[in-house]
Structure formats: C-alpha cells, structure tokens
Amino acid sequence: MKIDLTGKVALVTASTGGIGFAIARGLAESGAEVIVNGRSTESVNKGIQQLQQVVPGVQVRAAVADLSAPDGVDAVLRAASRVDILVNNAGIYGQKDFYSTDDETWETYWQTNVMSGVRLSRALLPGMVQKGWGRVVFISSESACNIPADMIHYGVTKTAQLALARGLAKFVAGSGVTVNSVLPGPTMSDGFASMMKDEMEKTGKSLEQLAKEFVMANRPSSVIQRAATVEEVANMVVYVCSTQASATSGAALRVDGGVVDDII
Template sequence: MHIDLTGKRAVVTGSTAGIGYAIAKGLAAAGASVVITGRSKERVDQALAALSRDVSNANATGVAVDLGTADGCQKLIERVTDADILVNNVGTFEPSDFFATDDDTWQRFFDVNVMSAVRLSRHYAKEMRERDWGRIEFISSESALNIPTEMVHYGMTKAAVQSVSRGLAKVLTGTNVTVNAILPGPTRSESVKKMMEEQAQEACISVAEAEKRFIDDNRPSSIIHRLADPEEVANLCVYVASEQASATTGAALRVEGGIVDTMA
C-alpha cells in the first residue's frame, strides 16, 4: 500500500514532541503539508527544525498558540483557515488523587483535552463538508475505556473525546469526511519518558526496569507488555488520514497493545 497525501494540508495539534510530532512526521513523509502547533515559539521552531532533518523536502509551518483557550483556538483558525486533515492531539495528563483534584484541575483538563478539539473541529469540518473530503482524528486513549484510578479526570476527558468523535461522524453522514478516534495505550512520549525517568531515579532502578514495573503494576492486561513507541501510533493515524481509509469512520481504533480486555 502506498499512501500519498500530496496536496493535502494537515493540522496536527500539540505536535512539537511525542505522539503529535510522530504523526506530523508521518503525514509529511506521505507528502502532506503540515502545520505544527505548540504553546511556545521556541518549541515550535525546534520541531520544525527536527522535521526538516527527519523528512527530506518536508513542507511544514508552525503556529505557537495555547489551544486550551477559546482565544488560542481562534488564533490558530485565523492563521490556518482551512485544512484537509485535522488531528486533535493536544492534551495534558498527570496522576492526581481523586479526592485532591480540585475544580480548576478538572476544568483545565476539559478545556485542553476536549474543548480544543470541539472548537477546531467545529470550524474545519464545515470546510471539509463543503469540499466533500476530509479527515478528522481525535486522539483519545485506552483510558477512555479503562479509566485509571490515579487519573479519573484524564479518563473522563478521553471518554468525552471519543463521544464527540462518534457524534461528529454521524453529523457528517453521507459525505466523504471521515471522523475517527485513535486510542493509544502507554506510549514513550516525552512526558511519559520523563515520568519513567523520575520513577527510576526514586527507586534506584534503570528506566527500562521502571517501564516494566509500570506496565506490571498499572496495565497488567497489556498483551505487548511494553510501552509503545510514538511512531507505532502515528502509523495508524497516517493510514486513517489516507484515501485508502475512506470506509473507516465513526470508529474507535485501538493501538494500545491489547490492554482493554474486550473484542468490541
């Protein structure tokens, strides 16, 4: 299978590192022009420089903006008025005891993880519907189905994202605009690597052992029994953005190593 996205413009939110950057890189390698977003110009510039090294002849631009706010989403829309592919990847996570998680934290997680995707999809989906072609992806998580007790607030947002994805797919019934949710499992992103390094240091063990202990303790049902690499998630996202995935819509597509112990 040869995926060719030449002539398509892709907006990938939260794409200066980790899964988001891997998706941007994969889309650029398939020929799409890519818009990278991040909260700081420094991080965006670093990602663009990395992309130019990783993908020969990459066509990429960047926008520094805080998508956790309505104003930030509007600024991105004003800078990039149209897109063929939208990957709603931006998100935040952190372990927090349920009884210690205050209202402001719940609201912040909802604004970043859910409302950024709602606001951007509301804009870009209209243009896609008018052209009768588009791809929208919501990066959810296995935590949407397997709610972690240490991050109930995070799991809630990922379940909400999955619901929005399914609903929007139905809104666009009969068009050639597909909408899907992608459900990664624990992935070796920048933030997860940092967490593993901190746990390794605290326990005086190697990072590899910390990763193994994390899977054993927190995701024992994993079939691959390891963290995924960002590129493994990105591979699925690139396919879903392609013409070849034209009959895949309204789906929750798992790339979580078999953690969720159901077949449906």
C-alpha cells in the first residue's frame, strides 16, 4: 500500500514534538503540505527545522497560537484557510485528586482538549464538504474508555472527543469527508521521556525499559506489554488520513497495545 497525499494540506495541532510531530512527519513523508502549530514562535520554528531535516523538500507553514481560547483558534485559521486534513492533537494532561480539581482546572482542560477541536472543525469542515473530500482526526486516549481515577478531568475530555468525532461523522455523512478518533495508550512521547529523565540517570535504565516497567505496573492488561512509539501512533493516523481509508468514519481506533480489555 502506497499512501500518496500529494496536493493535500494538513493542519496538525500541537505538532512541534511528540506524537504531533510524528504525525506531521508521516503526513509530510506521504506528500502532504503540513501546517505546524505550537504555542511559541521558538517551538514552531524548531519543529519546522526538524521537519525539514527529516523530510527534505517538505512544504511546511507555521501557525503560532495557543488553542485553549477562541482568539488562538482564529490565529491558526488565518494561517490555514484551506485545509484538507485536520488532526486535532492539541491537549493537556496531568494527575490531580478529584476533590482538589477546581472549576478553573476543569474549564482549562475542556477548552484545550475539546473546544479547540470543536472550533477548528466548525471552521474547516464546510470547505472539506464543499470539495467532497476531507479528513478530521481527533487524538483521544485509552483514558477515554478506561477513565483514570487520578485524572478524571482528563479522562472526561477524552471521552467527549469520541462523542464529538462520532457526531461529526454522522453530521457530514455521505459528503466524502471522514471523521475518526485515534486512541493512543502508553506512548514514549517527549513528555514521558521528560518524566523519566531523573529515573534514567539514577538507574541507568533505558527509556524503553522504564516504559515497559511503567506499562506492566500501571497498565498490566497491555497485550504488547510495552509502550508504543510515537511513530506507531502516527502510522495509524496517517492511514486514517489516506484515500485508502475512505470507508472508515465515525470510528474509535485504538493504538493502545490492547490495554483496553474489549474485543470491540
């Protein structure tokens, strides 16, 4: 199977590192023009430079904005007026006791993880429908199905993304536009690497070994019994964005290594 996205324009939110960057790279390697988004000019420029190094000749644009507020989304839309592929990857996470999670925290998570995707989809879907082709992907999480007790506020927003994607898929039914969710599980992202930095120095263990130990201690239902790489997550996203995935819409596709103990 050869995925060819030549002539397509892809906006990947929060794409300066981690899973977002891996998705941007995968789409660029498939021929798409990529719009890199991040919250600072420095991070976006760095992300673009890295993308240009690993994908020579890539067509790439910058969209500097914090998507947790409407004006940030408006800023992105000024740089991305025509988009064929929208990957809603922007999101925040963090452990917090439910009793200590105040309204402000809930609102921050809701605006960043859910409303950023709502606003971008509302603005960009009409153009896709008019052209008769488009792809919208929400990067959710296995936490959407397996709500973590120490991150209830996060899990709720991830579940909301599944509902939003399914509803939008039905809303644009028959248009040639597909809307799906991808649910990563434990992944060796930049954030995980930063979290494990001190432990790596203290124990001398590799990131892969520490990630495996984390999975076995905290997600023992994992079938692959290790963490995924960001590239493995990106591979699923790139496929869902391809022309070959035209019969997949309204789906929640897990790249969780089998953590969620469900056959459906």
